[in-house]
Amino acid sequence: MKSANLETMFHDALRDVYYAERKILKAMPKMARATQSTELREAMEKHRTETEGQIERIQQIFEMMGKRAQGKTCPAIDGIIEEGEEILENYRGSQALDAGIVASTQAVEHYEIARYGTLRAWAQALGMNDAVPLIEQSLAEETATDELMSRLAEQSVNPMAVQAA
Secondary structure (H helix, E strand, C coil): CCCHHHHHHHHHHHHHHHHHHHHHHHHHHHHHHHCHHHHHHHHHHHHHHHHHHHHHHHHHHHHCCCCCCCCCCHHHHHHHHHHHHHHHHHHHHCCCCCHHHHHHHHHHHHHHHHHHHHHHHHHHHHHHCCCHHHHHHHHHHHHHHHHHEEEEEEEHHHHHHHHHH
């Protein structure tokens, strides 16, 4: 059994978010292709590039810890992605599809925001000062994407879905 301490929990959470980011990276192109809104598609493509950077930052933190970058299955993100795929199936061709894609994207972002917030707090507590700015950069990107999704939903995606109803 592993030694139960904060450093071990930090490592487990890092493995979790590494798995999640890689899984999200694979799911994003399908979601982006399904969107009807050019603005939403562009936002998702931009965030895909950011996600690649987030994966690289996680790998740097693994290196700082002297650990191999390895994911740990995350049932939560698997479930969120599965829900997103159901939305694609059930609403394909509908004006409501983009609203569902935004909702799915925000579910992912909220999960990531929670994980990165925890990782930042734990890194600070553990004195992992070199890891903190890397985590903060990813947290800022996730927060900005969540805010952008809210704006897109409120300004264009949701009104279009309502008009078509």
